[in-house]
Amino acid sequence: MIAKAFMHLVDTAREKSAAQQWGEAADLWTQIVAENPTSGAF
DSSP states (O other): OOHHHHHHHHHHHHHHHHTTOHHHHHHHHHHHHHHOTTOTTO
16 A cells, blocks of 8 residues: 555544544554554554
């Protein structure tokens, strides 16, 4: 995944979390961690 697409995914996950759309947010965070398991910021 290229960096711009990855950061878009992070931004979307943050938006879903802020909107309390937990199911969608959890799916996105799972994908983010799978792509970058070493970054504690995500």
